[in-house]
């Protein structure tokens with residue numbers, strides 16, 4: 125029963141988000157779903173709830189265009205029509221309402237399944253794929269790669285941070301490098317280590333090449 129429901133949801137989400145441009149394309153959803161299933165197995169959580177919530181997790185995102193997004197009440201109605209039990213429906217919608225809360229990263233879902241979907245989404249935002257997504261996003265918004273004046277300063281206030289122009293590199297300090305310590309589950313903490321280390325290596329190399337090019341002088 126739940127298997128069929130998940131297949132139906134998968135098919136429709138795929139159709140809706142196939143060529144989404146703001147970093148919430150179907151492939152992101154599919155990776156988050158697979159990571160959520162893996163974490164659910166390792167943490168002993170309800171796999172079907174985690175999978176269903178992962179498939180639906182970006183639909184209520186306010187960054188998504190009107191014709192692709194679905195509000196929480198539309199999702200609840202859809203699940204009801206698919207004969208999802210009231211308990212499972214409430215659980216999934218509660219997960220979506222906590223993880224779609226943007227901004228501070230301070231929102232922690234109440235249930236293990238919710239914490240798992242949040243971790244899965246965050247794992248896909250870091251590492252090589254997370255790095256690629258950040259540049260894809262920055263490109264879609266016309267941001268530059270990096271700006272000297274936004275070289276990260278220690279102890280920047282929120283206000284100082286906001287005043288600086290957003291660049292792909294500054295997003296690492298704004299969000300990506302913070303995600304490792306925000307992971308909820310032990311399984312995700314372990315997976316985050318390697319992905320975090322890759323981003324540090326990437327940034328080192330980026331600055332090295334940036335500096336090298338900046339130091340080249342052309343004597344006549």
Ligand code: ADP
Pocket residue numbers: 146147148182185187245246248249254257258259261262290291292295299
């Ligand atoms: P999620 O759906 O994982 O909660 P977001 O909706 O915040 O993530 O963003 C989607 C993707 O775009 C993520 O990989 C995120 O890191 C990236 N992104 C968001 N804001 C920026 C930004 N200002 N610069 C670069 N990348 C960004």
Ligand code: NI
Pocket residue numbers: 148152156181182245
């Ligand atoms: Ni997401």
